[in-house]
Amino acid sequence: MLHGLAPVLVTPGEEGQLTFLYAFLPKPPVSTVPSLCCAAAATDKTDRVSHLPDDLLRRVVSLLPAKDGARTTVLSSRWYGLWRSAPTVLVDTHLLPGGDGQPRPDLPGAASRAVTDAVSAALESHPGSFPFVSLTCSFINGSDSRLLARWFQLLATKGVDELVFVNRPWPLRDLPLPSSLFSCASLCRLYLGTWLFPDTATLPRGVGFPNLHQLVLAYIFMEDKDLEFVLAVSPVLEILTVTGTVKPLRARLTNHRLRCVQFCLSIVEEVAVVDAPSLERFFLWRNWSERQEVSKIGTTVKIGHVPKLRVLGYLEPGVHMLEIGNTIIKAGTKVSTHTTVPSVQMLAVQLQFGVRREVKMLPTFLRCFPSVETLVVESRVVREPASSLSLKIWEETGPVECVQSHVKIMALHEVQGNRNEFDFLMFIAENARKLERMFIVMKNDLTYAERQVVIAGVEALYSANWANRDCKVQYLSSCYPIGGGSWSLQAGSDLSDDDPFEAFPDD
Numbered sequence: 001m002l003h004g005l006a007p008v009l010v011t012p013g014e015e016g017q018l019t020f021l022y023a024f025l026p027k028p029p030v031s032t033v034p035s036l037c038c039a040a041a042a043t044d045k046t047d048r049v050s051h052l053p054d055d056l057l058r059r060v061v062s063l064l065p066a067k068d069g070a071r072t073t074v075l076s077s078r079w080y081g082l083w084r085s086a087p088t089v090l091v092d093t094h095l096l097p098g099g100d101g102q103p104r105p106d107l108p109g110a111a112s113r114a115v116t117d118a119v120s121a122a123l124e125s126h127p128g129s130f131p132f133v134s135l136t137c138s139f140i141n142g143s144d145s146r147l148l149a150r151w152f153q154l155l156a157t158k159g160v161d162e163l164v165f166v167n168r169p170w171p172l173r174d175l176p177l178p179s180s181l182f183s184c185a186s187l188c189r190l191y192l193g194t195w196l197f198p199d200t201a202t203l204p205r206g207v208g209f210p211n212l213h214q215l216v217l218a219y220i221f222m223e224d225k226d227l228e229f230v231l232a233v234s235p236v237l238e239i240l241t242v243t244g245t246v247k248p249l250r251a252r253l254t255n256h257r258l259r260c261v262q263f264c265l266s267i268v269e270e271v272a273v274v275d276a277p278s279l280e281r282f283f284l285w286r287n288w289s290e291r292q293e294v295s296k297i298g299t300t301v302k303i304g305h306v307p308k309l310r311v312l313g314y315l316e317p318g319v320h321m322l323e324i325g326n327t328i329i330k331a332g333t334k335v336s337t338h339t340t341v342p343s344v345q346m347l348a349v350q351l352q353f354g355v356r357r358e359v360k361m362l363p364t365f366l367r368c369f370p371s372v373e374t375l376v377v378e379s380r381v382v383r384e385p386a387s388s389l390s391l392k393i394w395e396e397t398g399p400v401e402c403v404q405s406h407v408k409i410m411a412l413h414e415v416q417g418n419r420n421e422f423d424f425l426m427f428i429a430e431n432a433r434k435l436e437r438m439f440i441v442m443k444n445d446l447t448y449a450e451r452q453v454v455i456a457g458v459e460a461l462y463s464a465n466w467a468n469r470d471c472k473v474q475y476l477s478s479c480y481p482i483g484g485g486s487w488s489l490q491a492g493s494d495l496s497d498d499d500p501f502e503a504f505p506d507d
Helices: 012-024 054-062 066-074 110-125 142-157 179-183 224-232 356-367 401-405 419-431 448-462 489-493
Strands: 089-091 132-135 162-166 189-196 214-221 239-243 249-254 260-264 268-275 281-285 300-305 311-315 321-324 346-351 374-379 409-415 437-442 472-477
Touching: 012 214, 012 239, 012 489, 054 066, 066 089, 066 110, 089 110, 110 142, 142 179, 224 249, 239 249, 239 489, 260 268, 260 489, 268 281, 346 356, 356 401, 356 419, 374 419, 401 419, 409 419, 419 437, 419 448, 437 448, 448 472
Parallel strands: 089 132, 132 162, 162 189, 189 214, 214 239, 239 260, 249 268, 260 281, 268 300, 281 311, 300 321, 311 346, 346 374, 374 409, 409 437, 437 472
Antiparallel strands: none
16 A cells, blocks of 8 residues: 555555565665754854855755755755756655655545646756656556656656656556657666556667666566567666566567676566676576466576676576577486586576476586586475475486586575475585585474474484585574565675675575
8 A cells, every 4th residue: 555556456466566666666865864963053053054165065955855955945045046956866755745754645636646746846847967766656547648758858858867667556557658768868777667668669760778777677568579679779788677577578688788687576488598798697586487387387598698697596497498509408408518508606496396397307407507606496385296206316316517516605595394305405415525515594484393304404414425524514594584585686686796695694
């Protein structure tokens, strides 16, 4: 309801998706509740601030919410023209009746229309620039198409750098974003949520985002060709995030500047990284395919030209159909230069240890990434009848190069006390010659009896014939909600974060 949604209209899945989206939206660089103190004596009535240089005063005004910045024009003639010439941060939650601490209007009405009108007034009256604009309060529908087009025309002419634009209410209506969106050439970061994407086939030649570095598309109804178009007209794009697609997507990625790509909570039939020579990170998290219920095979993941790809996850053996080059990876596929990605150093995998086809695919997947130094495996709750497995499945696996020669860090997350989990850890312990640290992270909802099983499994590991007897083992409880995980969109897109999967949970 905080985001304008009537509870009866939101399914648990939609609620989770929208919570995920709102948690990822960037925080405004200004606040309505700043912490200020005054060291001047209360008896000193001298106006010292007004004597500061104009450039410094503009800086002061630019650090205020738009509403407070506009109010400085009535302080004195000295301040009158400063707001109009200062960069302004425009956040519509700051314009709510009662301030930023109030919940967003839960239904279209006077309060939401007042915010919309205030946004229009600010965009019309302020010459710019707008370094940061966040619009998440308005109920935009078909009757507002002209207003919407006008907003983007103003943002384009007034140099918006970072734009957050999330429509309400849910579900999506039949109003597409206006084509004037693509005239915002100054944009460096763009977050779009719950919209119909404009028909890119009708856009005029020459439009695009020449300065766009980061793009987030959340719960957008779009065609495959629209994503290809955006990539083509964003020559310096480095970070692409797609979450909650409304229509099944077959994404084909060709961009020479992309460094990070994330797909999550989306209906994705295929992701093909065709030519991405700068790509360093590739994340897939809890996507699904319409064919998954029938074939048990979900998203097709194709990896082409990615010479700098270092971080990859979460692959799901037995669920993802992995294709490297032109070779479809199957259980037992022989290793060759055409079936490996040697640049990957950190790999994350999700699987059900009680499902035979997934466990049998895991060694094959690992062989495709021979240089992995950090291996993160997340154990998922078995949602189908468990298969009968034994330690022999690992004894008969044969050599896996990354395990034998490269893996230094091994983390098994969301451990449930399943015997198959500890059979896998035993395989790692007895074959990983360079393993330095092993982390065993238990699910936080385990019963006392289940915890005792985990403890017994850890104790059994100490008696294993360790390939590296100096390896340190640590087990602890997960700090994440049930069904949650360590990875997030924030961690994934933070290129300075060397551990997006929290492979080092004690650091």
